[in-house]
Amino acid sequence: MSRARNQAVNLFISRLSFYTNKEDLRNMFLPFGNILEARLVNDPKTGRHKGFGFVKFESEIEASNAIKAMNGRIVEGRLIFVEVANPEKEDAGDAR
Numbered sequence: 001m002s003r004a005r006n007q008a009v010n011l012f013i014s015r016l017s018f019y020t021n022k023e024d025l026r027n028m029f030l031p032f033g034n035i036l037e038a039r040l041v042n043d044p045k046t047g048r049h050k051g052f053g054f055v056k057f058e059s060e061i062e063a064s065n066a067i068k069a070m071n072g073r074i075v076e077g078r079l080i081f082v083e084v085a086n087p088e089k090e091d092a093g094d095a096r
Contacts, residue, residue, distance in 0.1 A: 008036055009063035012085035014052040016040070017076035022053075028075065029055045033062025054085055 013025070020028075026038040037056040040049035057063040063084065071082040 007060065008056055008058055009060050010037075010054055010056045010085040011063055011066060012052065012054060012083050013070075014081045015078050016049070016051050016053060016080060017078045018048060018051065019076055020049075020053075024076075025053050025055065029057075029066050029070065032057070032066035032069065034058040 011029075016025070020040070022038060022040055025040060026035055029035060029038065034057065035055060036058055038053065040053040042049050055066070057066065067082050067084070070080065073080060
């Protein structure tokens with residue numbers, strides 16, 4: 001991560017259980033720092049989330065700690081992946 005240490009960082013979380021809700025997502029990452037936003041991306045046809053979401057941390061250090069701790073963990077029976085979000089993934093998540 002080449003951002004300034006105090007700049008917000010958005011993480012992309014994939015392979016989430018369909019039972020995970022926004023509150024679960026926030027609580028999953030809360031131990032790592034101040035969360036500015038947690039959101040799941042919903043399928044407009046079904047109303048269910050698509051199995052991925054974003055968590056925005058206040059700083060790079062918090063985001064880095066979350067990646068180290070959560071990437072490759074099993075949560076609700078699913079192996080999740082956590083990485084820094086790139087603009088293409090963020091834009092794809094906004095398409096509704």
